Amino acid sequence: MNLYDIVFYFFAFVTLASAGVVVFSRNIIYSAFALLFTFFGVAGIYVLLNADFIAVSQILIYVGGILVLMLFGVMLTNKVIDVEMKTGTLQTLPASVLVALIAGALCGIFYVTDWKIVRGVSAPATTTNSLGEMFMTTYSLPFEVASIVLLVALLGAAMIARKDRLPQIKNQK
Amino acid sequence: MLETYIPIGIMIFFGVTFGVVMSKASEWFGPKNPTETKLSTYESGMEPVRSAHERVSVKYYMVAMLFIIFDIEVVFLYPWAVNFRQLGTFGLVEMVIFIAILMLGYLYLWKKGALRWD
């Protein structure tokens, strides 16, 4: 057990335990806050894998953005006072069979596959430079398409979430 | 490699410790003699009328949604800014297109009145 092992097991435990809380908690607020620890655990594992910039963006985007959005979603949709949501497992038997199948298939495939590992090569110490270069050269088209995806999401979400879809017509009346 | 993260670890440790110790210490050591007036929500203000567990307005969701979209934009900006000199004009043009596409949506929403608060 060296330091890396301890850090890995710690973050893996945090991630999996809080993911379990997300799924099995009865209170939706507890789920949302457990999701915070899952994201932090995954960010820790990114750090362990030398992906420093990804770890920071994980915290910035997932914790700072998506989780806040989820909490707004919770606050916008709970009935007055009762945060508790009746959960009741639905279709337990088919679900467990399907989950067992998926887990078995994933683990089996991962176990038999002979992953190609480049021995002795470690990821560069800082990834930000090479990431920026790749964004601008090899992956410039996906980069621009990502902005269009974000544009569509921006407009779509704004139009769906608004109470009155056609404010201008309403103003003219 | 992991040693470079020691300052961050120390900062997280002190941040958590400071928060927990300060709030718990004031809870344990502070004198407590509550009266009914002190326990009310606003001690010298008006009486609370309704429950605080109320649905928030969808306007707040709009702000959070705008934040997340531009959050992503900032994250994409960062690796470009780190090697700005090396990428030169081509990188600049590309980034201007990226930002212009998102700004188009922002201006559209603004003009449509989606950002009006009242």
Added chain:
Amino acid sequence: MSGIPLNYFVFLSAILFTIGVVGVLTRRNAIIVFMCIELMLNSVNLSLVAFSAFHGNTRGQILVFFVMAVAAAEAAVGLAIIIALFRNKQTVNIDEINIMKW
């Protein structure tokens, strides 16, 4: 990274994905289903970063960025749909949202 084999990261990602699948299949609250989808996206990102680190290049990490951008877009639109549904039907229980069911 030094010392821990690739399999450990991949299995961690598989378990995280499975937990997400459990949530999607068993929970009824639409927002929790949403959180579980985020869990699954995170597990995929985790395996991408692990492969990228063990191959010694950063290509996998580029893909992670696009996954994050799509996840954010998905969260924005999905929660807007949930809010619109809640406004019309006063519920986020996915059993009761069945107007498009045949």
